[in-house]
Amino acid sequence: MFSNWASSMLFAQSEGGSLFLSPPSSTVAPMVDSLFSLIFWISAFFFALIVGLMVLFVVKYRRRNGVEAQKTAHHNLLLEAAWSIIPIILVVVIFVEGVLGYLDLRNPPDDAYEIRVTGRKWNWAFQYPNGHVENNLHVPMGVPVRLVMTSEDVIHSLYIPAFRVKMDLVPERYTKAWFEATRPGTYRLYCAEYCGTEHSNMTANVVVHEPGEFEAWLEDASNFLDKMPPAEAGKLLYERRGCIQCHTIDGTSKTGPSFRGIFGTQQPLADGSTVTVDENYIRESILEPLTKVRAGYRPVMPTYRGQLKDAEISAIIEFIKSLK
Amino acid sequence: MSATVATQSAPHPQADAPTNYLTVTRGWRSWAFTLDHKRIGVMYLVAVLSAFLLGGIMALILRMELVTPTRLFLSEDLYNHMFTLHGAVMTFLFIIPSIPAALGNFLLPIMLGAKDLAFPRLNLASFYLWVAGAIFFLLAIVLGGLDTGWTFYTPYSTTTNTSVVTATIGAFVLGFSSIFTGLNFIATINTMRPPGMTWFRMPLFLWALYATSIIQVLATPVLGITLVLLAAERVLGIGVFDPKLGGDPVLFQHFFWFYSHPAVYIMILPAMGVISEVVSVFSRKHIFGYRFIAYSSIAIALLGFLVWGHHMFTSGQSQRAAIIFSGLTFSVSIPSAIKVFNWLTTMYKGSIWLATPMCYALAFIFLFGIGGLTGLFLGALATDVHLHDTYFVVAHFHYVMMGGTLIAFLAGLHYWWPKMFGRMYHEGWAQLACFIVFVGLNLTFFPQFIMGSRGMPRRYARYDAEFQPFHVMSTTGALLLGVGLVICALVLWQSLRRGRKAPANPWGGATLEWHCASPPPLENFAVAPTVGDPYDFDGLVYKGEEEGYVFEPKKQPAKREAEPEPATV
Ligand code: HEC
Ligand SMILES: [Cu+2]
Ligand SMILES: [Cu+2]
Numbered sequence: 034m035f036s037n038w039a040s041s042m043l044f045a046q047s048e049g050g051s052l053f054l055s056p057p058s059s060t061v062a063p064m065v066d067s068l069f070s071l072i073f074w075i076s077a078f079f080f081a082l083i084v085g086l087m088v089l090f091v092v093k094y095r096r097r098n099g100v101e102a103q104k105t106a107h108h109n110l111l112l113e114a115a116w117s118i119i120p121i122i123l124v125v126v127i128f129v130e131g132v133l134g135y136l137d138l139r140n141p142p143d144d145a146y147e148i149r150v151t152g153r154k155w156n157w158a159f160q161y162p163n164g165h166v167e168n169n170l171h172v173p174m175g176v177p178v179r180l181v182m183t184s185e186d187v188i189h190s191l192y193i194p195a196f197r198v199k200m201d202l203v204p205e206r207y208t209k210a211w212f213e214a215t216r217p218g219t220y221r222l223y224c225a226e227y228c229g230t231e232h233s234n235m236t237a238n239v240v241v242h243e244p245g246e247f248e249a250w251l252e253d254a255s256n257f258l259d260k261m262p263p264a265e266a267g268k269l270l271y272e273r274r275g276c277i278q279c280h281t282i283d284g285t286s287k288t289g290p291s292f293r294g295i296f297g298t299q300q301p302l303a304d305g306s307t308v309t310v311d312e313n314y315i316r317e318s319i320l321e322p323l324t325k326v327r328a329g330y331r332p333v334m335p336t337y338r339g340q341l342k343d344a345e346i347s348a349i350i351e352f353i354k355s356l357k
Numbered sequence: 358m359s360a361t362v363a364t365q366s367a368p369h370p371q372a373d374a375p376t377n378y379l380t381v382t383r384g385w386r387s388w389a390f391t392l393d394h395k396r397i398g399v400m401y402l403v404a405v406l407s408a409f410l411l412g413g414i415m416a417l418i419l420r421m422e423l424v425t426p427t428r429l430f431l432s433e434d435l436y437n438h439m440f441t442l443h444g445a446v447m448t449f450l451f452i453i454p455s456i457p458a459a460l461g462n463f464l465l466p467i468m469l470g471a472k473d474l475a476f477p478r479l480n481l482a483s484f485y486l487w488v489a490g491a492i493f494f495l496l497a498i499v500l501g502g503l504d505t506g507w508t509f510y511t512p513y514s515t516t517t518n519t520s521v522v523t524a525t526i527g528a529f530v531l532g533f534s535s536i537f538t539g540l541n542f543i544a545t546i547n548t549m550r551p552p553g554m555t556w557f558r559m560p561l562f563l564w565a566l567y568a569t570s571i572i573q574v575l576a577t578p579v580l581g582i583t584l585v586l587l588a589a590e591r592v593l594g595i596g597v598f599d600p601k602l603g604g605d606p607v608l609f610q611h612f613f614w615f616y617s618h619p620a621v622y623i624m625i626l627p628a629m630g631v632i633s634e635v636v637s638v639f640s641r642k643h644i645f646g647y648r649f650i651a652y653s654s655i656a657i658a659l660l661g662f663l664v665w666g667h668h669m670f671t672s673g674q675s676q677r678a679a680i681i682f683s684g685l686t687f688s689v690s691i692p693s694a695i696k697v698f699n700w701l702t703t704m705y706k707g708s709i710w711l712a713t714p715m716c717y718a719l720a721f722i723f724l725f726g727i728g729g730l731t732g733l734f735l736g737a738l739a740t741d742v743h744l745h746d747t748y749f750v751v752a753h754f755h756y757v758m759m760g761g762t763l764i765a766f767l768a769g770l771h772y773w774w775p776k777m778f779g780r781m782y783h784e785g786w787a788q789l790a791c792f793i794v795f796v797g798l799n800l801t802f803f804p805q806f807i808m809g810s811r812g813m814p815r816r817y818a819r820y821d822a823e824f825q826p827f828h829v830m831s832t833t834g835a836l837l838l839g840v841g842l843v844i845c846a847l848v849l850w851q852s853l854r855r856g857r858k859a860p861a862n863p864w865g866g867a868t869l870e871w872h873c874a875s876p877p878p879l880e881n882f883a884v885a886p887t888v889g890d891p892y893d894f895d896g897l898v899y900k901g902e903e904e905g906y907v908f909e910p911k912k913q914p915a916k917r918e919a920e921p922e923p924a925t926v
Contacts, residue, residue, distance in 0.1 A: 053810040065739050069810070072737060076730035083697060083726050087719060090704040091711065094640070102641040102708040102894070113646060116698045117691065124687040127737050132680050134739025139676055187513040188606060190671060190746060194812025197743040199671045203607060204512060205600035208673040221821060225671075225746040225814045227506050228513060230433050233817035 058220060058241070059196035060177075060213040061138050066197075068130045075123055138198070141211030145179035148172070152182065152189035152202040152224065153275055155231035165255040166273050169238045170222060173247035177213040185275070190226035193239055201226055214241040258344050267352025270345055279334065282356050289334060290327055296354045301328040315350050377779065377876040392477035395877060397484050398463030399777065404487060405459050408450035413839065415443040420801075420835040423828045426820050436818035437504040438519070442494075444507030445524065449531050450491055452758055453620060455766045456627035457573075458487070458538055461566050463777060465542060467870040468560050470551040470888065472880045475544040479537050486534035493527030496520070506816060508617070511598035511609040515590050522591055525584040532577045532584075535623075539573030542566050551869075553888035560868045560891040561650050565630025568654035572619045572626075572661065580616035583609065607672050614665035622661040624758060626654055628725075628765030629696055632718050635768050636700045638866045639715035640707030643892040646699040653692035660689045670741050679738055686736040693729055697722060712864065713787040717768035720795045724760025728753060731806065746816075749809025752802045760798055767791070767845065774849065775859030779876040782852035790848055793841030800834025860905025865897045872908070 050056035053073070057063045094102075148170070149160040160166045172178045182191060184202040191210060192199040200210035224235035242250055258266050271277055271292075279288035290300075295310045302308055303326040317324060319341065322334035341349070378395045388396055419439055422431040431439065462480065466473050474480050497503050497520040505514040505521060514521050546567050550559065586597045587609070596602025598609040629650075637644040644650065666674060666682030700722060709715070731753045734740045744750060775781055808827035813820060820828070862871040868891045873881050889896075897906045 053807055055811050061739075065743055068737060069734065069740050069743075072733050072740065076733060079694075080726050080730055083701065084723055086701050087704070087722055090701065090707070091709055091719065094704065094707050094709050096641075096708045096710040100708060103706040105642070105645075105702075105706050107643050108646045108649070112702070113649060113695070117695055120691055120694050124690060124733070124736075127733055128684055128687050131683060131737030131739045131741075134737075135670075135679065135683075135742065136676065138739060138742055187516065188510060192746070192812070192814060194743070199742050199745060201672050203600075203673055206673065221812065223812070223814045227437075227510070227816040229504070229517065230437065232437070233433065233814075233819045236821075 055195050056216075057195070057197070058214060058216050058218070059193075059198065060215055061134070062195070062197045062215075064134050064137065068127070068134055071130065072127055075127070079120075141179045141209070142177045145177040145211055146173070147179050147181060150180045150182040150191060150202065151185060151275075152191070152228075152235075153185040153278055154187065154229055155224070155235040156272075156275065156277070157191075157222070157224075157235070157237045158273060158275060161251055161255075163251065163255055165251065167254065168273050169240060171240045171242060171247065171250060171254075172214055173244065174214050174217050174241050175244055176247075177211060179209060179211045182208050182210065187228050188226050189224045189228050189235065192223045192225035193220060194223070195220040195239075199225055214239075217241045217243045258348060263348040263351035264355040265352075266345075267348035267350070267355075270341070270349055271352055274337070274341070276349075286330075289330060292353045293356045296356070302326060303328050303330075303332075312350050315353060316346055319346055319349065376878065377874065378879050379778070379876055381879045390481075392473070392481055393879065394462050394466050394473050394477065394480060395777075397480050398459055398461075400484055401454060401462055401487070402459040402777075404484075404491070405451050405455050408446055408491065409455075412443055412447040412451055413842070415439050415446070417835060417839055419443060420832040422818070423820075424832050426822045426825055426828075428819070431818065433818045434504065437816070438498075438502040440816060441503050441506050442498060445503065445528070446494065447758075448507055448620070448624075449528055450487075450494065452624045452762050453531075453535060454487060454538075455624075455762065456631060456769060457542070457566055457569055457623070458483070458534075460631070460766070460769045460773060461542065461627065462538070464773060464870055465545060465563065465566060466549070467776075467873060467877060467881050468563055468868055469545065469549055469554065470869045470872075470882055470886045471545070471549045472882070474541050475548060476541050479541050483534045483537040483541070486530055486537065490527045490529075490531030490534060493523055493530060497524040497527060508613060509584075509587060509609075510613075511587065511590075511604075511606045512600065514587060515599050522588050525588050529581050529584045532581045535573045536577045539570035539577075542570040543574065546570075551885050551888055557648065557651065558888060558890065559651075561633035561644060561647065561654075562627075562630035562868075564651040564654050565626045565633070568658040569623050569626045571655075572623050572658050576616045576619040576623075576662070579612060580620075583612040583616065586612075607669070607674070610669050610672055611665065614668045615662075618665040618668065619658075619661045621754075621757070622657055624762045625693075626657060628721070628762045629654070629693075631765045631769040631772070632700060632721050633696075634866070634868070635714045635718040635772050636703050637892050638772075638864050638894075639710045639712060639718070640704045641710075641865065641894045642703050642705075642707035643890075643894075644699070645702040645705075646695075647892070650696055650699055653696060657689060657692050660685065660692075664689055667736060667741070670738060671745050683736055683738050683741075687733075690729070690732060690736065697726065697729075710864075711788075713782075713784060713791055714768045714772035714864070716788055716791045717764050717771060720791060721761060721764045721768060724756055724764060724795075724798060727803075728756030728760050731756065744810060746814055747809035748805040748813045748815055751815050752805035752809060755802045755805070756798075759802070764794075764798075767794070770849075772864065773870070774852070775863050776870055776875045776877070778853055778856075779859050779874075780852045780856030781859050781863065782848050782856055786844065786848045790841050790845035793844065794838060795841075797834050797836075797838030797841050801831050801838055802834070804828075804830040804834075857904075860903045862897070862906040862908075863904070865894060865899070865906040867891055867894055867897060871906075 054066055057066050151158040156168055158166050159170045182202045184204045189202045190199060196212040198210055198212050200208050218241055220239040222237040222239050224232060281287055281291045282293050284291050284293040299307050299309055308314055308325055320336060320338045322336055323332050326332045378393055422429050422436060500520045500523055502519050503524045504517055504519045546563060589595045590597050590599060596604040598604040598606050600606060633644055633650055664682055664686045666678055667686045670679050734744055735753060771787060804827040808824045813824045859875040861875050869886050872886045896908050898909045900907050
């Protein structure tokens with residue numbers, strides 16, 4: 034095919050990458066790239082034609098004394114038909130190729146491995162079928178992966194350039210994306226839809242594991258509670274499960290109060306009473322956040338009942354205790 | 358051209374036209390309350406150029422920040438405010454009104470041989486609405502800024518605590534300014550064409566303004582309603598777009614682009630109109646395919662209403678909708694492409710004079726060519742999914758808006774400048790400015806295509822280090838572009854102060870504005886001029902003592918005096 038030949042001309046410098054495109058690393062990427070280079074060459078041809086004619090005419094018919102403009106026809110049906118019909122045929126080709134590629138991009142195979150994605154200001158949570166949650170995306174190579182995505186706040190957009198995949202995350206709605214990675218390595222993942230202050234920091238890595246290694250990684254990663262001191266595991270959970278979105282550890286308050294130095298203190302509640310921040314209060318705050326609401330804060334914290342295991346809650350408590 | 362016209366309008370501005378629209382009355386009130394379309398046009402010109410200066414300074418600040426991947430001097434928040442205001446000021450205050458409101462206001466009645474627009478008071482009202490809208494924008498900056506992006510996407514825009522409501526009021530008021538101008542133009546073109554000017558004897562610039570006005574009148578109300586709904590949701594908590602209130606955030610995108618895609622044609626159609634005039638006059642050739650260009654303006658205006666969904670290919674709209682919108686998008690691309698071939702064919706066997714307006718017109722064809730062709734990548738579904746919301750899109754629309762509309766605006770400004778202010782500018786310097794602007798534009802925006810298709814998302818205050826070389830190139834280009842524009846401004850400023858007096862017809866144009874003196878008298882024409890073919894240059898002869906062209910009834914090619922050698926840089 035022309036486009037394949039074309040891509041080998043300009044678009045095949047390193048590992049199938051090119052000046053314009055990073056190396057394709059998913060099954061759909063080569064197809065997107067070949068459409069890209071098809072359009073590129075059509076455009077380059079027409080651009081050269083337009084600019085070439087323009088320069089030629091400017092040089093050849095530059096105004097000279099005593100030389101009149103020559104009379105030519107004011108219109109010419111054949112010419113006009115030609116330059117209407119040829120572009121029409123070309124754009125129809127581009128359109129059809131675009132649609133075919135799009136249908137591939139949008140419709141995952143039935144047996145895809147499913148990962149749930151939550152976007153929030155301003156990080157990503159990828160949840161695996163066993164319930165484990167990470168901020169970076171780990172996937173097996175050579176296996177189709179389906180992402181079922183939603184947002185907790187505003188619209189975000191998941192974008193993995195190396196896979197040529199992009200899909201918006203819309204609050205209160207599920208959107209889907211899929212890909213099958215074709216080479217192991219680490220790739221960048223960006224939020225592509227503007228979402229406020231830290232939009233440009235809402236990035237993550239995609240780690241593609243060699244065949245067979247993904248399961249081992251997941252097994253290992255899911256048992257992180259057993260492998261590190263609880264306070265450290267608590268910190269990981271604090272970041273991964275999005276507490277970081279509303280709670281700081283440096284003493285400044287965001288949507289919620291800071292965790293720094295609260296353990297063991299007395300804090301005022303919205304109903305006028307006070308409460309001592311101890312293990313039970315923290316546990317209650319995580320599971321039933323609205324029973325006791327801190328004075329000066331809005332009751333917006335979501336409940337984590339059913340999402341955090343007891344061991345995880347204990348780790349978080351240890352983490353908060355450790356913030357002196 | 359009839360003999361009467363030639364003698365009527367043979368201009369001796371120094372001798373027998375002591376007053377013109379600039380000198381007829383004095384004092385600020387004579388400007389503030391003027392009903393003269395020319396003065397209103399000039400006020401618009403000053404206003405949109407100030408907006409352009411503001412938007413341009415913000416662009417330079419953004420580009421400076423992006424020299425390094427990490428923070429240079431702007432916090433993330435400030436960066437976000439800055440790109441929002443850059444976009445909002447440039448689209449709403451500059452590009453949309455630039456050609457229609459500034460040049461169109463000045464020229465439309467004169468090109469029709471009329472004294473004024475159909476509704477002069479409405480015209481002044483639109484100008485003050487523009488001013489009011491601009492004030493609301495400034496207020497929004499002062500009262501907490503705006504960080505939603507010029508697109509105001511929900512639910513971000515309904516939840517951020519910046520002055521979204523003030524800014525939407527601004528955009529709402531500006532919308533009315535735009536609608537009134539559109540109405541006025543439609544009424545004027547429909548009712549005030551002089552005897553002999555049939556629809557198909559109208560200059561193409563007027564066709565372009567007519568098509569633009571149709572879009573302004575039909576599409577802008579949708580933006581107005583959308584913004585009212587947005588404000589209602591923010592202020593009254595009515596759930597329209599926010600899913601937490603039972604609304605649909607993607608609905609906002611449909612509404613917004615239902616206006617804003619056609620608005621792209623509000624920006625580019627008048628630009629194409631200017632280019633049609635300039636290419637024909639400076640090639641001394643009848644425009645090729647007049648009817649096609651005229652019809653295609655209207656076709657683009659109408660088809661432009663059907664393609665808004667191409668901004669939402671990754672928003673989760675249904676696959677069928679995406680396919681239909683992609684197909685319709687390609688259908689609009691064809692008429693635009695064909696116009697380019699029409700301009701080229703117009704130049705064929707012409708007598709091409711590379712004066713400044715023509716230099717800008719050629720730059721337009723080059724830049725708009727790139728802008729248009731890269732649209733193909735974005736109209737095609739599979740590639741758009743990858744390129745959407747990256748710098749590729751940023752580069753694409755800057756090639757169209759800056760390389761297209763801005764360059765055409767500059768072409769028009771240099772073309773009609775002698776008419777508007779009665780002064781010539783320095784050719785050599787003006788061409789130098791054009792050249793620097795052209796190089797600067799390419800250096801700014803071409804690297805953005807590359808980094809975009811390599812994955813650099815837009816609206817990023819910080820970025821991965823691999824993109825830095827492209828950002829540095831882009832910033833260098835932006836500074837160069839800034840230098841070019843400053844030179845351009847100085848050249849025009851200098852011409853006002855000590856430019857040579859302009860003849861009535863310095864370029865040899867055949868449309869009616871070249872029949873009246875430069876600058877035109879208060880009521881443009883003492884006697885309604887007779888109308889001929891706007892692209893027939895046969896009766897135009899260069900006169901050395903006028904330093905311009907005069908209309909002569911008979912062709913006397915043998916006796917032509919030497920025309921000026923085109924100035925070189
Ligand atoms: C959407 C924002 C938000 C998120 C996400 C969030 N919280 Fe909260 N949290 C709040 C707010 C607001 C309060 C104060 C009001 C209240 O007590 O309900 C609060 C209160 C608390 C308190 C009581 C603190 C005190 O000083 O009284 C604890 C403990 C707590 N959160 C833990 C967590 C943990 C652990 C997570 C993550 C698993 C988390 N929160 C996620 C908003 C949030
Ligand atoms: Cu984002
Ligand atoms: Cu559009």
